[in-house]
Amino acid sequence: MITRPVGLLKPTIDCLRIIRKKVYNMDQHEEKDPLLSRHVEVDKRLQVSHDSGDIDDDNLKMHTYANLSHSDVGKVDKRAMHPVTSFEALVHLVKGNLGTGLLALPYAVSKVGYVLGPAMLVVMGLVASHCMILLTRCSQALCKRHNTSTLDYGEVAEAAVWDFKFEKRIGSYTVTEIFTGKIAKTVVNIVLIMTQFGFCCVYFVFMGDNIREVAKACGFELDSRFWILILLPLVVVFSWIRNLDALAPLATVANICILFGLGAIMYDIFHLIGEKKAAVYEPSGVKMVEVAGTALPVFFGNAIYAFEGIGVVLPLENKAKNPIHFPKVVYLGMGVITSLYTVFGALGYLAFGDDIDASITLNLPGDKHLHSVVYHIVKLYFSYAIFVTLLVQFYVPMDFLEPPLIRRLGVKHEIIKLSVFRTIIITITAGLAIVIPKLDLFISLVGAFASSALAIIFPPILQILVFCRTNEPFWVKMLWVSKSLLIVVVGVAGFATGTYVALKEIVDYLKSQ
Known part of the structure; x- marks a missing residue:
């Protein structure tokens, strides 16, 4: 029976771990450290394709790099290749959180009131920030343990569960006998993929709704679903671009469009409030606090969706020139x-009241006067920016899905195979947006189901797995463990109730059609 090492046994167990890592290749039936057992050799199919002339030396090197393990990061160090300064990391972090979620925050605040809504946004911001720090510290600690330079989200989960499985035992059974590191990594990656596809569905609906409003002002009465179908071929063609650098100029223009659009929206909000035309000046135009019915679950889903930057934290930390300052x-x-x-959500609700739409852009003036033409341009600007964001976000799931596809199908005619695969995935995503063209329902579902897991639930669990054996006073350890468990409980509650309410409303919507 193997028990938890204590006292003088701990150094002995540590020595055994070192020996085990050195000789793990001697017996293929022994448990292997997943971060050390990643094979570095080129897949046999690649070598055969190279020998037969199907791929050249450059492509062979590219595929070899894709198969490198993190234990070989000394050979290919991401920090050394493309380091980012603290200021650049700050800009990327802020940019990674600005999207359709920001435009939906006034709608989220309308569900719980202008007093409770901003207060809860501040709390959720603090919790989301804390969880980002937890994820970063877990990554840095595991990198040090495994003598590697970088880890992504899935690999952090894998390493955390694996280490916990190896050392933490109860009786003759490991605590994580079934839930191994591989399963943990798979779960995290699946949620990441689902989150990104959910974002893409939201982007399709957003573009369809805003283009419909502009077209309506020009005399074209078409449902948003038709505009999604019209946009689909354009999105498909651009999704075939496999080099993100090619999208850099488009992304720069998109950022300028977002800044201009936000400025125009804030001008309209202050204009309404300044001339006392806002909903806050009307009797019963806004509410202070609302917690009845589905208010809290819907708010949770929409708000946590807005804090979508958890996915960029580790990529930025992995490339940070000074990770200690991250x-x-x-x-x-x-x-x-x-x-x-907080400011945008509160002011947006005070300006438009309970008439606020799922995206505040839909509340901008829609008549044909010159003043409204500017707002129609703003809607087109945001549609363009979201179009580019969709293309960038689409790369994340493709990075997970394409390598195993190529390993299974071979590298011959690789570009054609990947283009067909991307076309199928984009079409399915657009199809979901057409079936459920409700922006508020999609945002609430994606936020409650996927974003809550990545941003709130997983990081505290990883902290407990990684740091539960530190040499801290018992009361100190109990404090932070209790704090982490509290965050997990709140996250699971929001996940369960938010997902249930969103799915119920989606089912009700489909039945009404």
Whole structure:
């Protein structure tokens, strides 16, 4: 019976771990450290294709790099290849959180009131920031343990569960006998993929709704579903671009469009409030606090969707020139984001009241006067920016799905195979948006189901797995463990209730059609 090592047995167990890592290749039936057992050799199919002339030396090197393990990061160090400064990391972090979620925050605040809504946004911002820091610290600690330079989200989960499985035992059974590191990594990656596809569905609906409003003002009465179908071929063609650098100029223009659009929206909000035409001046135009019915679950789903930057934290930390300063970058960046979210959500609700739409852009003036033409341009600007964002976000799931596809199908005619695969995935995503063209329902579902798991539930669990055996006073350890468990409980509650309410409303909508 193997028990938890204590006292003088701990150094002995540590020595055994070192020996085990050195000789793990001697017996293929022994448990292997997943971060050390990644094979580095080129897949046999690649070599055969190379020998037969199907791929050249450059492509062979590219595929070999894709198969490198993190234990070989000394050979290919991401920090050394493309390091980012703290300021650049701050800009990317802020940019990674600005999207359709920001435009939906006034709608989220309308569900719980202009007093409770901003207060809860501040709390959620603090929790989201704290969880980003937890994820970063777990990654840095595991990198040090496994003598590697970088880990992604899935690999952090894998390494955390594996280490916990190896050392933490109860009786003759491991605590994680079934839930192994491989399963943990798979779960995290699946949720990541689902989150990105959910984002893409939201982007399709957003573009369809806003283009419909512009077309309506020009005399074209078409449902948003038709505009999604019209946009689909264009999105498919651009999705075939496999080099993100080619999208850099488009992304730069998109960022400028977002800034211009936000400025125009804030001008309209202050204009309404300044001339006392806002909903806040009307009797019963706004509510202070609302917690009845589905208010809290819907708010939770929409609000947590807005804090969508958890996916960019580790990629930025992995490329940070000074990773020791990265937590400060996170606190500063999330402080700016939380402040912007709180002000924007509160003012947007005070301006438009309970008539606020799922995206505040849909509340902008829609007549044919010159003043409204500017707002129609804003809607087109946002549609263009979201179009580019969709293309960038689409790369994340493709990075997970395409390598195993190529390993199974071979590298011959690789470009054609990947283009067909991307076309199928984009078409399915657009199909979901056409079936459920309700922006508020999609945002609430994606936020409650996927974003809550990545942003709130997983990081505290990883903290417990990684740091549960540190040499801290018992009361100190119990404090942070209790705090982490509280965050997990709140996250699971929001996940369960938010997902249930969103699915119920989607089912009700489909029945009404």
